[in-house]
Amino acid sequence: MWFSRLRAFCRRLLAPHRTERDLHDDVQAYADLLADDLATRGLPRAEANRRARATLGGIESVKEQVRGVRAGFPFEQAWRDVHYAWRGLVRAPAFSVTAILVMGLGLGVTTTIFSVADSALFKPLPYDRPHELVQIGHRLRVGTAMEVTAIGMDWTEAADWRAAQDLIHGVEAFTFGPEQRWLERDTSLRVAALTPGLPHLVGLRPVAGRMFTAEEVADGMPVVLISEGLWTTAFGRATDAIGQTMTLDGAPRSIVGVLPSAFRFGPGGGGNIQVWTGLDERSSLAQRASFLFRLRPGVTPDAARDRVARIGASIQAARPAVEPWIAALIPLDQSRREMGARLQTPMLLLLGTAGLVLLIACVNTANLLLTRGASRRPELAMRAALGASRAQLVRLLLAEGVTVAVLGGVAAVLLSLWTAGALAGLVPSRLRSGLFVVSSPVVDWRVLAFAVAATVAVVLLAAVWPALSGARVSLRAPADLVDRSVHGGRRRGTRWLQASQVALAFVLAATAALLAGSFGRMVSADLGFDPRELGSIGLALPGGPNSTRESTTLVLDEVVARVRATPGVRSAALGASPASAGSGGLVLPGAREAVAPLAIRTVGRGYLETAGIRLIAGRDFGPEDTSSAPHVALIDAVGARQVFGDDSPIGQRFTYSPYVPELTIVGVVERVAASDFASRSNRVGIFLAASQTTPPPYILVRAERDLASSLGDVRRVLAANEPGIQVQSAAAATDYYEEMETFAAPRFYLILVSVFAGLALATTSLGLYGLLAHAIGGRRREIGIRLSLGATPAGIRRLVLAEALTPVVSGLVVGGLAAWWTSDLAASLLYDTAPRDPWAFGGGALAIGVATVVAVFGPMRHAARVDPISALRVT
Amino acid sequence: MSPMELLPGTLDLLILRAVSTGALHGLGVSRRIHQLTDATFDVKPGSLFQALYRLEEQGWLTSEWGQSENNRRAKFYALTANGRRQFERETRDWQTRSMAIARALNPSS
Numbered sequence: 005m006w007f008s009r010l011r012a013f014c015r016r017l018l019a020p021h022r023t024e025r026d027l028h029d030d031v032q033a034y035a036d037l038l039a040d041d042l043a044t045r046g047l048p049r050a051e052a053n054r055r056a057r058a059t060l061g062g063i064e065s066v067k068e069q070v071r072g073v074r075a076g077f078p079f080e081q082a083w084r085d086v087h088y089a090w091r092g093l094v095r096a097p098a099f100s101v102t103a104i105l106v107m108g109l110g111l112g113v114t115t116t117i118f119s120v121a122d123s124a125l126f127k128p129l130p131y132d133r134p135h136e137l138v139q140i141g142h143r144l145r146v147g148t149a150m151e152v153t154a155i156g157m158d159w160t161e162a163a164d165w166r167a168a169q170d171l172i173h174g175v176e177a178f179t180f181g182p183e184q185r186w187l188e189r190d191t192s193l194r195v196a197a198l199t200p201g202l203p204h205l206v207g208l209r210p211v212a213g214r215m216f217t218a219e220e221v222a223d224g225m226p227v228v229l230i231s232e233g234l235w236t237t238a239f240g241r242a243t244d245a246i247g248q249t250m251t252l253d254g255a256p257r258s259i260v261g262v263l264p265s266a267f268r269f270g271p272g273g274g275g276n277i278q279v280w281t282g283l284d285e286r287s288s289l290a291q292r293a294s295f296l297f298r299l300r301p302g303v304t305p306d307a308a309r310d311r312v313a314r315i316g317a318s319i320q321a322a323r324p325a326v327e328p329w330i331a332a333l334i335p336l337d338q339s340r341r342e343m344g345a346r347l348q349t350p351m352l353l354l355l356g357t358a359g360l361v362l363l364i365a366c367v368n369t370a371n372l373l374l375t376r377g378a379s380r381r382p383e384l385a386m387r388a389a390l391g392a393s394r395a396q397l398v399r400l401l402l403a404e405g406v407t408v409a410v411l412g413g414v415a416a417v418l419l420s421l422w423t424a425g426a427l428a429g430l431v432p433s434r435l436r437s438g439l440f441v442v443s444s445p446v447v448d449w450r451v452l453a454f455a456v457a458a459t460v461a462v463v464l465l466a467a468v469w470p471a472l473s474g475a476r477v478s479l480r481a482p483a484d485l486v487d488r489s490v491h492g493g494r495r496r497g498t499r500w501l502q503a504s505q506v507a508l509a510f511v512l513a514a515t516a517a518l519l520a521g522s523f524g525r526m527v528s529a530d531l532g533f534d535p536r537e538l539g540s541i542g543l544a545l546p547g548g549p550n551s552t553r554e555s556t557t558l559v560l561d562e563v564v565a566r567v568r569a570t571p572g573v574r575s576a577a578l579g580a581s582p583a584s585a586g587s588g589g590l591v592l593p594g595a596r597e598a599v600a601p602l603a604i605r606t607v608g609r610g611y612l613e614t615a616g617i618r619l620i621a622g623r624d625f626g627p628e629d630t631s632s633a634p635h636v637a638l639i640d641a642v643g644a645r646q647v648f649g650d651d652s653p654i655g656q657r658f659t660y661s662p663y664v665p666e667l668t669i670v671g672v673v674e675r676v677a678a679s680d681f682a683s684r685s686n687r688v689g690i691f692l693a694a695s696q697t698t699p700p701p702y703i704l705v706r707a708e709r710d711l712a713s714s715l716g717d718v719r720r721v722l723a724a725n726e727p728g729i730q731v732q733s734a735a736a737a738t739d740y741y742e743e744m745e746t747f748a749a750p751r752f753y754l755i756l757v758s759v760f761a762g763l764a765l766a767t768t769s770l771g772l773y774g775l776l777a778h779a780i781g782g783r784r785r786e787i788g789i790r791l792s793l794g795a796t797p798a799g800i801r802r803l804v805l806a807e808a809l810t811p812v813v814s815g816l817v818v819g820g821l822a823a824w825w826t827s828d829l830a831a832s833l834l835y836d837t838a839p840r841d842p843w844a845f846g847g848g849a850l851a852i853g854v855a856t857v858v859a860v861f862g863p864m865r866h867a868a869r870v871d872p873i874s875a876l877r878v879t
Numbered sequence: 880m881s882p883m884e885l886l887p888g889t890l891d892l893l894i895l896r897a898v899s900t901g902a903l904h905g906l907g908v909s910r911r912i913h914q915l916t917d918a919t920f921d922v923k924p925g926s927l928f929q930a931l932y933r934l935e936e937q938g939w940l941t942s943e944w945g946q947s948e949n950n951r952r953a954k955f956y957a958l959t960a961n962g963r964r965q966f967e968r969e970t971r972d973w974q975t976r977s978m979a980i981a982r983a984l985n986p987s988s
Contacts, residue, residue, distance in 0.1 A: 008936065008937060008938035009936050009937065012935070012936040026954070027932075029952070029954070030905060030928070030953075030954045031905075031924075031928060033904065033905065033906075033947075033951060033952065033953040033954065034904075034905040034906050034924060034928075034953075036951055037904070037905075037906040037947060037949075037951060037953065038906055040949055040951070041906075059924070060924050061923070061924060061925060065925065066924055066925050066928055069925040069926075069928065069929050070928050070929055070932050072929070073929045073932065073933050074932060074933075074936065075936050
């Protein structure tokens, strides 16, 4: 039976006019036949017709009754409501464009941020059975306070693991290489290398062309794969890209295939690779390879723990390592989850602020709808008088709200499509590689589903109450029938909404001001060293099986001496950029737990002087600190106070590894900013003597005049005199901050939150303007009366200002309280800034003030210009 | 006796009965019901048309434009095969129900 109803509905849908005409003729025929009947009984024709019509009760009425029971009536009615709402919106373009724009921006911002968060945190990995993919790590110093897991092994060990067939299904390797220059397009590309079986291992395959074969890699054939992204942007997805030649760093390479965009490796490695070359044991990049394993189906990391430990032990039995380790399986998922946990706070902050923007948009739209409903009072009262029920009036108003929300949702999706890609480009790349393990933010069905859900929520928030309120027309109140209110009373609702908008906008503005202050302090912070003309040179030493720590030290000392002798170099010392520091934990004698995290810098003699780091107490490293002498260390002043309190740290002992003898502190230096100084990690900085531990292959150089030319000179000197040493990098010491994106992430959040705050302020200002314009419109007669009774234009302007200030002031108060309570949430993102910084609150209030001034300017002028005579005229 | 209110659901049964002997137009159905029930019930046109259109959508009736007795164009409603089965079903149900109630209300039981 329902099937035939559906069929009837479809038939009606396809031929609506015919159906209506049919119905009309049918009912008309009834009336005519009845009239005929009465006429044959003797009644005059006209009377018969009238009587027939009266019996029928009105053709339209009967037709309406029939329509009410037809199949699919609710849809039909909803469609009619929407159609009517659409026509109403088209007739009021100012209202509809504003409402849709506001809604679209609010939903768009939220959807875009959701797509970012989704790609970063929620989406599952796009691989085959991702829970089987693991990396194998070496747990070092197990059971001590300094336990750490290192992921990295050599090819021999990887082969050993491969041999455990009951555990491992397969292993492949990948590594990230330096950027290479693409000659034909004059641009740099991010390059990585992989073993040919890697895509198959994770369950992906090339979207075009083919993988290179193991033979091609072994023979060193110049074949490469490009990413889908590069294929799209550089080749327009043309099939003839396969087989083309790209010249990378001077070497021609042939493109054999395209890897899908889902193929990307993130965890700490830097996704977004554009070109993949072949990798095997003999490749130049083989030393830094990372290995990915797939477990046998059915094997879980937990169940395999014992087996894994035993295999690890047997590997070490055959080839003992420097530090003993215990093998551990690290699921690919886990690194991502850890990364996600670190990014949780900033992501939540972004989602929260985006949510605030959406809330403001909802409030604004609700306000607009309320105002519109109020202005339609006469029309609605008329409908009620003609028999419309309250439910019908609500439906009518709701249709408009729903239409605005849906159109806003469509605009939002379009906005997201446009900005999601652009936003991903703005995200600093280290953040991006950690975030977008799975994929760049795209507008996929998940994001669309979110947009739909958000739109529904918006409808509930923004459209329902205005619809219910607007339908509350009373037929008895004369004001409802004719819009002639002297003092527009029923506007309390809109004022509340306006105040809440101001409150929300204030919270956003204050947050932006807070982040701005924090960022300002960050970039102007005292780094603890003198960065002028200071550069860092990274070296590749010959290495080999005969190199010992002593021989390496001798070589490096010689290199440092040669650098010092280079003209143009004021000073040089062994050590990396002061911005770079290793990690560890400070363990006091006899303790098992670390008391503080460490920032460890291994430096040679003269480093403090070269870097311009101030020695506050004690002494610097000297010639007496040989490898056989007691091991010494320097500590920074802040850390010393943190660990030792008021006691002098000089002479105190500590350690950072169970494999290193205890160190004695001999000097106190000022704190040097490591690359994570902006976060709240608060690591204690210690300096170790290069002569007493593994010397770092870095040289710090201060130039007399120009760093760039001095670095060039040093390169030439070393190339000429030290052929075994290769210069791998030479850059300004502060470049490391850029490389580690110390400032980039805070800058990104600042920009985003500022944009949101700007949107919020603009929306609030617009809402305030609309409120005032409407208020003045409703109070024109009152203004006319006041003017004719002697009020001055200035007085009228004050009146308008007072009207505006009520919601603004109450909004500021509520917003201030809200910001007070919630400011702690942003604390972890702030540098040297209290979460309740009064300057930030002041800045937020100032922003609201500016928005208010902009909003009231027009209405104030307009109100003062009201012509009393025309205002008083009774229309 | 003034016309009584139709019990809900019985209008459908009466319409099916009315057209069971042959196709009728709207007014014809109304008259037939009037005649069959001996003027006990008086069907309002609104309810009648609602029922006719509903029954047609449910598949019990089918409609066709034709000529009335005085050459007016009118829509004629007739029973479909499914409709006839439905009519027989509903008639049986109605008889069962009314007998049960009659028995219950019988003063001698």
